[in-house]
Amino acid sequence: MDTRLLQTVARGTDSxxxxxxxxxxxxxxxxxxxxxxxxxxxxxxILAITVLIIVQVVATAVSVKRLGRG
Incomplete structure (x- = not known):
């Protein structure tokens, strides 16, 4: 099997x-x-991921405040 052909094809599919x-x-x-x-x-x-990120940020902020670090 000619590996040069596969390398050429692999380079052509970088996009x-x-x-x-x-x-x-x-x-x-x-x-x-x-x-x-x-x-x-x-x-x-995207909406679900955004909501999960917001919930995580709020939960972190609340836990930091409860521990007296905020």
């Missing part, structure tokens, strides 16, 4: 963002979803 976008679009086509549904799910994911 991870394009690969992720292509995989997402392909997954939508395979699953019959629309890009709107994917974006809607991504919005909910």
């Amino acid at each position: 991870g963002k394009a690969m992720i976008a292509t995989a997402t679009a392909l997954a939508c086509v395979i699953n019959g979803d629309t890009m709107t549904d994917v974006l809607r799910q991504a919005t909910w994911l």
Whole structure:
């Protein structure tokens, strides 16, 4: 097997963002979803992560105050 060909192909696929976008679009086509549904799910994911971060920050601030460090 010629490893030079694999190295050339590996170098050509360094663009991870394009690969992720292509995989997402392909997954939508395979699953019959629309890009709107994917974006809607991504919005909910970002919202959930934001809420979790806010809860963690508030919990840390409350625990620091209770320990008398604040």
